Amino acid sequence: MLLGIDIGGTNLVAAKVRDDGTILNKIGIPVDRSWTAEELCEQIAFLACKAAGNDKEITSVGIGFPGLVDHSAGVVVQTPNMPFRNTKFRELFQKYWDIPVFMGNDANCAAIGEYWAGAAKGCDTVMMITLGTGIGGGFIVNGKLLTGHFGGAMEVGHMVIEPNGIPCGCGNRGCFEQYGSATALIRMAKAEMETDGSSAMWTLCGGELRNVQGITVFQAAKTDDAAAKRVLDQYISGLAVGIANLINILQPEMICLGGGIGCADEELFYEPLRKKVGQLVYDKHAPIPITRAKLGNDAGIIGAAMLCNMI
Numbered sequence: 001m002l003l004g005i006d007i008g009g010t011n012l013v014a015a016k017v018r019d020d021g022t023i024l025n026k027i028g029i030p031v032d033r034s035w036t037a038e039e040l041c042e043q044i045a046f047l048a049c050k051a052a053g054n055d056k057e058i059t060s061v062g063i064g065f066p067g068l069v070d071h072s073a074g075v076v077v078q079t080p081n082m083p084f085r086n087t088k089f090r091e092l093f094q095k096y097w098d099i100p101v102f103m104g105n106d107a108n109c110a111a112i113g114e115y116w117a118g119a120a121k122g123c124d125t126v127m128m129i130t131l132g133t134g135i136g137g138g139f140i141v142n143g144k145l146l147t148g149h150f151g152g153a154m155e156v157g158h159m160v161i162e163p164n165g166i167p168c169g170c171g172n173r174g175c176f177e178q179y180g181s182a183t184a185l186i187r188m189a190k191a192e193m194e195t196d197g198s199s200a201m202w203t204l205c206g207g208e209l210r211n212v213q214g215i216t217v218f219q220a221a222k223t224d225d226a227a228a229k230r231v232l233d234q235y236i237s238g239l240a241v242g243i244a245n246l247i248n249i250l251q252p253e254m255i256c257l258g259g260g261i262g263c264a265d266e267e268l269f270y271e272p273l274r275k276k277v278g279q280l281v282y283d284k285h286a287p288i289p290i291t292r293a294k295l296g297n298d299a300g301i302i303g304a305a306m307l308c309n310m311i
């Protein structure tokens with residue numbers, strides 16, 4: 001029996017996970033933004049003990065963090081929205097519970113979850129890309145997670161796809177996540193709405209730009225709104241560049257898309273995306289399937305628990 005923990009910006013969630021990837025029970029607590037790194041570690045350890053209950057069969061704990069993690073050193077290097085900075089997490093955790101602790105990035109964990117129990121079950125080499133506030137990535141090759149030398153591989157969101165492009169939170173310009181994340185889609189929608197006062201997107205967001213969400217664009221495009229269709233075309237074009245680059249370098253058996261955008265419509269999103277990616281990839285003889293992730297938030301917990309088999 002394994003224990004998986006998903007550390008999100010708003011909630012910490014833990015669950016017992018069977019060796020086949022089945023979640024047995026799940027508990028969560030809200031994150032208090034005032035916690036220090038040490039307090040956060042303590043809360044994670046408490047939550048892990050609570051989720052484990054009296055189960056003496058648990059052999060390891062796996063934890064997915066929203067940021068850069070060095071598993072071999074047991075260190076959380078940095079997390080954009082949390083207080084970790086070169087935090088010796090494993091050492092702090094094991095003060096409370098002396099058990100093997102596996103650490104990973106949350107997008108890596110989502111990839112493992114989908115590989116083990118979701119859309120990519122049965123594949124040997126799969127790439128997962130999560131399209132949310134930013135873009136995360138995870139790559140499993142021949143049944144093992146690609147971690148990179150210091151654990152920071154597959155930070156695909158910060159692959160530069162446009163020299164001197166849009167500034168990114170990381171300090172560079174033109175990063176993939178400035179063109180392919182949900183945040184980017186929302187930014188593009190707002191810009192288009194400002195030049196097209198008649199767009200159906202205005203009605204859908206109650207006349208307030210701040211209410212625009214990723215789904216607003218899809219809802220409007222479904223009603224044939226021209227502005228929304230222009231936004232989607234622009235967005236999918238940027239996303240396709242990043243995905244085609246990744247296929248050219250790594251050629252997975254399958255690409256699995258998660259996060260909010262990953263749930264998007266087949267006709268409005270997946271079909272045009274596959275077409276654009278197909279035009280950009282170098283090896284055109286066999287298209288790489290691009291599919292929707294299946295497990296939602298559970299992918300991260302299952303994947304965290306399964307880190308022990310993957311790294």
Ligand SMILES: [Zn+2]
Nearest residue numbers: 158168170175
């Ligand atoms: Zn960046």
